[in-house]
Amino acid sequence: MQFSLGPVLYFWPKAQMLQFYREVADSDFDIVYLGETVCSKRRELKFDDYLAVAQMLREAGKQVCLSSMTLYEAPGELRELRKYVDNGEFLVEANDVGAISMLQEQSLPFVAGAAINCYNQHTLRRLVGMGLKRWVLPVELSGQWLSDVLNQSVISDIRDCFTTEVFSFGHLPLAWSGRCFTARSENRSKDQCELCCIKYPEGRQVSSQDGTQVFVLNGIQTLSGYRYNLVNQLSTMHNTVDIVRLSPQLTGTFDWLAKFKANRGGTAPQQLSATDSNGYWLQLAGMATG
Amino acid sequence: MELLCPAGSMPALKAAIEHGADAVYIGLKDDTNARHFAGLNFDEARLKEAARFVHQHGKKLHVAINTFAHPDNYQRWQRAVDMAAHAGADVLILADIAVLAYAAERYPKLERHLSVQASATNVAAINFYRQFGISRVVLPRVLSMQQVRAIARSCEIDLEVFAFGSLCIMAEGRCYLSSYMTGQSPNTAGACSPAAFVEWQDNDGTLESRLNGILIDRFAPNETAGYPTLCKGRFSVGDDTYHALEEPTSLNTLDLLPQLYAEGITSLKIEGRQRSPAYVAQITKVWRAAIDAVVSAPDHFNVQPHWQQVLAGLSEGSQTTLGAYHRKWK
Numbered sequence: 001m002q003f004s005l006g007p008v009l010y011f012w013p014k015a016q017m018l019q020f021y022r023e024v025a026d027s028d029f030d031i032v033y034l035g036e037t038v039c040s041k042r043r044e045l046k047f048d049d050y051l052a053v054a055q056m057l058r059e060a061g062k063q064v065c066l067s068s069m070t071l072y073e074a075p076g077e078l079r080e081l082r083k084y085v086d087n088g089e090f091l092v093e094a095n096d097v098g099a100i101s102m103l104q105e106q107s108l109p110f111v112a113g114a115a116i117n118c119y120n121q122h123t124l125r126r127l128v129g130m131g132l133k134r135w136v137l138p139v140e141l142s143g144q145w146l147s148d149v150l151n152q153s154v155i156s157d158i159r160d161c162f163t164t165e166v167f168s169f170g171h172l173p174l175a176w177s178g179r180c181f182t183a184r185s186e187n188r189s190k191d192q193c194e195l196c197c198i199k200y201p202e203g204r205q206v207s208s209q210d211g212t213q214v215f216v217l218n219g220i221q222t223l224s225g226y227r228y229n230l231v232n233q234l235s236t237m238h239n240t241v242d243i244v245r246l247s248p249q250l251t252g253t254f255d256w257l258a259k260f261k262a263n264r265g266g267t268a269p270q271q272l273s274a275t276d277s278n279g280y281w282l283q284l285a286g287m288a289t290g
Numbered sequence: 291m292e293l294l295c296p297a298g299s300m301p302a303l304k305a306a307i308e309h310g311a312d313a314v315y316i317g318l319k320d321d322t323n324a325r326h327f328a329g330l331n332f333d334e335a336r337l338k339e340a341a342r343f344v345h346q347h348g349k350k351l352h353v354a355i356n357t358f359a360h361p362d363n364y365q366r367w368q369r370a371v372d373m374a375a376h377a378g379a380d381v382l383i384l385a386d387i388a389v390l391a392y393a394a395e396r397y398p399k400l401e402r403h404l405s406v407q408a409s410a411t412n413v414a415a416i417n418f419y420r421q422f423g424i425s426r427v428v429l430p431r432v433l434s435m436q437q438v439r440a441i442a443r444s445c446e447i448d449l450e451v452f453a454f455g456s457l458c459i460m461a462e463g464r465c466y467l468s469s470y471m472t473g474q475s476p477n478t479a480g481a482c483s484p485a486a487f488v489e490w491q492d493n494d495g496t497l498e499s500r501l502n503g504i505l506i507d508r509f510a511p512n513e514t515a516g517y518p519t520l521c522k523g524r525f526s527v528g529d530d531t532y533h534a535l536e537e538p539t540s541l542n543t544l545d546l547l548p549q550l551y552a553e554g555i556t557s558l559k560i561e562g563r564q565r566s567p568a569y570v571a572q573i574t575k576v577w578r579a580a581i582d583a584v585v586s587a588p589d590h591f592n593v594q595p596h597w598q599q600v601l602a603g604l605s606e607g608s609q610t611t612l613g614a615y616h617r618k619w620k
Contacts (some may be wrong), residue, residue: 024360069431071461072414073432073437075444078412078413096411097408097410097414098414098418099414101417102414104418117358117386117464119358119361119477122364122388123358123386123388125388127386127387129577140477140478146450148361172470174466176460177461178461179536181534185530196447197482204528205526206382206526206527207525208525208526209508209524212504214466214525226385260412285470285472286469286473286474288473
């Protein structure tokens with residue numbers, strides 16, 4: 001079982017990003033995903049900056065993968081995607097089938113991110129045929145669903161051609177919109193957002209009127225209100241999950257990696273907080289805890 | 291320019307055809323389609339009857355098989371494709387890569403449209419799906435008119451856009467908000483904010499709506515209470531309580547009709563397979579008149595006040611919006 005660090009979903013200033021990735025270089029993560037996956041207007045780090053960080057991390061011994069965006073709407077955004085595809089060095093995580101299309105054209109391997117709609121063995125088989133090397137389970141699917149896919153005879157002859165990864169820690173990316181909800185929360189239009197999401201390094205919390213944390217606003221992305229946390233499920237993953245993904249948090253990311261690693265065999269369970277959840281993995285509502 | 295209307299039942303389908311739809315889209319009576327609601331949709335016998343009726347009137351029948359197939363019940367999606375093909379459907383509306391590939395290989399002559407649930411929001415994504423021989427793409431409701439125009443001008447493929455009805459504000463097919471709260475999503479169960487999870491409670495005149503126990507909204511006695519679709523509730527952000535994601539409102543693109551026509555959009559889709567035959571009849575009548583007007587004199591098109599009146603009366607919260615088509619909405 002390997003541990004990966006997902007892309008930073010929030011908009012952090014450049015100095016903070018560079019400091020964070022210096023710590024990542026010294027950390028125990030095996031695999032690191034990086035890149036802007038949420039909004040093309042966020043340009044604290046430009047493509048070349050990400051590439052420089054990627055090279056630094058590779059030299060530190062990490063497997064590096066460039067993560068592309070989920071929602072591409074404009075031709076300019078596709079030109080930026082083309083840079084990711086043409087980087088020439090690093091594996092790319094596709095979060096939109098448009099990225100798969102470009103990668104497939106060049107016969108490049110890819111990681112299918114959680115926002116690629118791969119829900120069954122037949123789709124998985126097709127994607128493997130197109131170059132999929134790693135499959136990140138859609139966030140809403142359960143451990144049982146993953147087993148059900150992997151146990152199908154349709155994919156038994158290609159089971160060695162890909163690895164599996166599960167988003168296991170952090171606020172879950174649940175939706176993407178044409179609208180920027182952070183800008184809306186400040187009564188701004190998206191065109192005049194002034195990149196106000198940089199003021200919210202953990203997004204903006206959305207609560208129900210009786211105080212339940214329901215969502216987190218992160219620009220055009222809506223994240224889960226609760227922090228997803230599968231630290232106590234790792235011992236059930238050994239036959240189906242090759243890579244466990246932790247999503248960068250403002251604080252505590254590396255401490256949690258240590259807790260995850262310690263509990264691989266289930267011998268060092270952690271007490272979940274009241275705002276943690278693990279429902280999706282257990283075939284419950286995502287915000288539930290089982 | 292085609293007028294494509296929804297039908298959740300035979301009476302709704304007949305209403306659509308009789309009031310001027312060029313084509314009707316329907317779903318089967320199971321979770322293979324994104325409007326899997328109790329009492330709605332078509333079994334095999336009804337499906338055949340629907341095809342007969344539509345064809346007698348020289349119109350087309352589209353069948354939506356647009357959820358994502360489950361690993362242990364994949365055959366259900368295959369069977370849905372087989373059933374629609376044998377019943378005489380003119381078009382399949384598909385989203386899952388596996389189901390697209392199956393339909394393309396098994397029924398190559400049967401037209402395949404890419405469902406909005408496949409979430410193709412850009413030219414590269416459309417190119418991806420071309421390998422499954424699709425002839426049309428239904429564009430998600432997150433694009434601005436400018437973005438729709440850019441796709442229309444750079445893509446040699448028929449485009450269908452949503453013209454009227456419930457407004458999804460998230461990129462369809464990649465929204466998991468509903469399963470986060472209830473365990474059921476459009477992708478896996480064919481439903482968003484399912485009715486089985488809805489509860490209403492009256493607290494001394496204040497009406498509360500909940501979804502799986504989560505408070506979605508509170509309505510004062512003088513307010514109209516809407517269905518608790520989770521993205522249209524009032525929540526608190528910072529010190530403000532407001533519709534943090536979207537107001538209860540319906541999409542209405544009548545004002546954009548000349549632009550959509552000028553860009554050669556092939557089809558206008560009316561949302562609402564869950565709606566009554568009377569609703570379908572009224573909406574269809576208005577849009578038939580509007581399309582006929584724009585086609586006969588595109589430069590002199592005026593939105594008739596009584597069209598807007600009818601549509602406003604049939605809208606969520608009696609409000610309509612141009613949604614993402616209009617940059618200001620964003």
